[in-house]
Amino acid sequence: MRHLTTTALAGALAWVAAAAEAETALNALFMSQAAYSEADVRAMTEAYMAEHPDVTVNLEFVPYEGLRDKTLLAQGSGGGYDAVLFDVIWPAEYATNNILLDVSDRITPEMESGVLPGAWSTVEYNGARYGMPWILDTKYLFYNRSMLEQAGIEAPPRTWSELSEQAKAIKDAGIVEFPIVWSWAQAEAVICDYTTLLSAFGGKFLDDQGKPAFTTDGGLQALEYMVQTLEEGISNPNSVEYLEEDVRRVFSNGEAAFALNWTYMYNLANAGDDSAVKGQVGVAPAPGVDGVSELSAMNGSMGLGVTATSQHPDEAWDFVAYITSQPIQNDYAELSLPIWSSSYEDPAVTEGREELIAAASKALAVMYPRPTTPAYNELSTLLQVAIQEALLGVSSPADALANAAASSGL
């Protein structure tokens, strides 16, 4: 009898414990975008919950702009999210404001050695790591193979001046009116294009003392190049109001021979049902500059972190580790390439996108960072306006950049 009671008691305790465990609910903040899509993230989360019946993960999707604001404001009012997606430009600000948990000691040796070395910069600030890199991305040069062929061009450009020459040849042959299309709207998108060029021309955003250094040399040459392509009529003048999706649409409609855009465009332009250039899309690393760089790339990656106010940091980290794990990333590699170096030799991942993988393996190794400063948003906004002033001819590139540097307070 007593035995029975003990058993019953133990059973009851186990049941209570299980019930308590089942109550672990995580709130995760993601972004609604093309890659990974909302459906993809939901599927990954479903798979995680199937393996962990004791954990429920509530997902919330917001547009890119809302991601940072929501994370900051939730933190200001005492939390709410356990895991958040963040852009490579935010760790400095998040770390300064104690938004994210320092997870440096949670990163296992397998993660350490398995992830591409360049990817870690996405989640680092002042030597600490604030999450796992997840969406590894940079801007590639996309080109329309048949347009290049028609103009008698054999290979995509290796330098930016070669790009200008090829674009002129395509324009002169009457193949397309404006051969290059960019995302130069007053938004972060224009900074991403500018960063690619700045890195190609060997420029720097800030010097070692943290003072603006983009006003001369590579920083200035990058902007001068952008203005020049508009003056020569080889860049689509509508670029000044375009975001990435506009670039994809113009390129997919066959109205441009070259475009600078993220990984996701490759599959959508080359195989998408709404694309008029199916099967004609080539992709290469963004070009370099003679004597300065072989190629150029900027870090446009995003990471997943655990918030400092999370009540369940262990479970939240477990979820982050799962969703960024190699098997999951390999399964969803169609629109976004994995952070794991060995995935790039896995036929299941590379098949059908050998050209993209070849471009990625070169570009991802030289991803140039945007300035790492807690006041990044302000600097970026000033630069967006300065670049647009130069593009619209309101101001000369040198004056516009000098003005931005003076207003930055750095």
Next chain:
Amino acid sequence: MTFPRASLGSWALMLPLLVVILAVVSWPLAYTVGLSFTDAGLVASSGNFVGAQNYLSAMSDRGVRAAFYNTAWFTLVSVSLELVLGVLVGLLLNQEFRGRTLLRAMMILPWALPTVVNAILWRLIYNPEYGALNSALLQLGIIDSYQSWLGRPDSAMMAMVVADVWKNFPIVGLICLAALQSVPRDTQAAAIVDGAGPLARFRFVIWPYLAGPLMIALVLRTIEAFKVFDIIWVMTRGGPANSTRTMSILVYQEAFSFQRAGSGASLALTVTLVIMVLAGAYVSIMRRSALRA
């Protein structure tokens, strides 16, 4: 005018409402005023008292002045156009003709549309590659090639005004229509018999009935237009080169993007102050015209 002294009982009845107003209006307002005199951050720091520093530096800031000018221009042009169009449409819909009821109902549609939807719609209309506006103007021979309406500083703000006018003239039109229906028919008939022309009839018979309601429309629309944010944010985010950056966008950037809650609060209060001054001026004009009538 004098009111009978409120009894304790009526105060007790009002108490729940007063508590709610204090909690949701007065407290946040007082808190914002306090915040505007500090250098508080959005998340990390509660800030130190800096006196009127935020207001002083805002006044000397080129960007703030440009944003103020943009806002004033947007408000002046869009509200003027909305009033003129609204009155004309109100007069038209007050006539008797077939399909009048249908037209009256249809007119509410633009106004009933959420602003964000309206902004997306107009972004498509202005599209430089396939936008309806470009196509229409080209076919009419007004332009000879497609234009980037939102990509040029000189046309971007006008594009915002057009989108805003399209959405908001119906409400002015409806207010006018309601007012016009209270104009007595026999007065109008008498004016016709006396030989008054259409303009004289409008000025002396219709206008006295229209002025008051129109003033209300003017106050409401001015306040709304001065706060403009969403329609611009969706279409240009303040670009190109800050040419459509209004005060509300500046407040958002300052307080949220740049995390300077203190100076963001001071800018927000400046906007509030301007609106209060405008509203006060309108109300006093309205009182005077009511006394005259």
